[in-house]
Every structure is written in C-alpha cells, then in structure tokens.
Amino acid sequence: MKTNRRTIIYPGSFDPVTNGHLDIVHRAAQLFDHIVVAVSANSQKSPLFSIEERLDLLKMALRPLIRSGKASVDSFEGLLVHYAARKGAVGIVRGLRAISDFEYEFQMALMNRFQDSRIETVFLMPDEKYTYLSSTLLKEVVRLGGDIRQFIPSVLVPRIQKKLNPKKSQPFVS
Numbered sequence: 001m002k003t004n005r006r007t008i009i010y011p012g013s014f015d016p017v018t019n020g021h022l023d024i025v026h027r028a029a030q031l032f033d034h035i036v037v038a039v040s041a042n043s044q045k046s047p048l049f050s051i052e053e054r055l056d057l058l059k060m061a062l063r064p065l066i067r068s069g070k071a072s073v074d075s076f077e078g079l080l081v082h083y084a085a086r087k088g089a090v091g092i093v094r095g096l097r098a099i100s101d102f103e104y105e106f107q108m109a110l111m112n113r114f115q116d117s118r119i120e121t122v123f124l125m126p127d128e129k130y131t132y133l134s135s136t137l138l139k140e141v142v143r144l145g146g147d148i149r150q151f152i153p154s155v156l157v158p159r160i161q162k163k164l165n166p167k168k169s170q171p172f173v174s
C-alpha cells in the first residue's frame with residue numbers, strides 16, 4: 001500500500017448496504033484517495049445478514065470503485081480506532097441523515113478521539129432523498145412486500161428479496 005494516499009474508514013453495520021450508504025461512499029471518494037468500507041463485527045444490533053453476506057453485497061454494489069482501486073471492503077472486530085490505525089487511515093467517515101443521528105454520532109466521534117486523537121471523524125450528508133432511509137426500514141418494507149428499487153442498487157434486489165421475502169420472487173412489475 002502506498003503510504004502517501006489518504007485513506008478513510010467508513011464503518012457500519014451495512015445490514016444491508018443501501019443507496020444512502022453508497023451516496024456517502026461516493027462523496028467520500030471525492031475527498032479522499034481510498035475508502036475502506038468496514039463492516040463492524042461488534043454491533044450490538046442483531047444483524048440479519050452474516051458478515052460474509054454483507055461483504056458480498058457491498059462488493060457487488062461497489063464493483064466499479066473497487067476495480068479502480070478507490071474503495072475496498074473489509075470487516076473488523078475490536079476498537080475502531082485500533083483498526084483505523086492498522087489501516088494507516090487519516091480518519092473515519094460517517095453519514096448524518098438528521099438531527100436524530102447527531103447525538104449518538106457526536107458521542108462516538110468524541111470517544112474515538114479520546115481513544116486516539118490522531119483519528120478525525122468527518123460527517124457527510126447524503127442527498128435529501130436518502131435522509132429517511134435506513135437498513136432497518138428497508139428490511140421492513142421488503143418483508144411486507146413493498147417496492148425498494150429506489151433504495152438499493154438493482155443488482156442487489158434479488159439477493160435481498162430472497163433473504164427477506166422468498167415468496168415474492170418477482171420484484172414489483174409496475
């Protein structure tokens with residue numbers, strides 16, 4: 001790995017990745033040389049998709065950026081700042097959708113800074129159309145048979161349908 005490239009870590013559950021996450025990755029790609037999208041294995045949330053499945057979905061969604069060397073996907077356990085330091089990252093990027101994200105993100109950013117003052121956290125705002133989108137809401141809509149085509153890359157729709165709503169094999173012919 002070249003030492004002079006500015007790497008940023010984008011950590012999260014990505015259970016599963018949505019267009020909101022991808023919006024943040026693409027914005028970060030304008031600002032940094034390399035983005036490591038890092039699936040956290042520590043999450044307190046009980047994930048639906050296994051780490052391997054989440055990595056697979058991310059790889060499918062980010063194929064062009066991965067091919068160009070701009071992004072990579074990985075998983076990590078333990079303290080995020082330790083992982084970021086191992087990766088030689090300059091910081092962490094997180095998405096801010098609304099005020100409701102702010103308090104938790106603010107606490108995390110300051111705790112991470114306390115743990116390692118060299119690792120900065122930057123926040124990016126997605127396009128407005130994704131500000132109400134979360135992986136949790138997406139899963140609920142799929143389970144109930146709703147239309148998710150605006151919210152995840154089309155290449156992921158069959159995989160997500162299969163996991164969450166296997167009876168609905170043909171997605172939403174309108």
Ligand code: ADP
Pocket residue numbers: 011012013014015018019020021023024043045093094095096097101125126130131132133134135
């Ligand atoms: P975590 O469990 O770490 O919050 P998530 O996968 O839910 O993991 O979110 C990872 C990051 O992506 C968080 O910073 C979150 O605010 C951000 N994020 C999630 N959904 C969106 C979205 N629709 N638009 C922008 N950022 C988002």
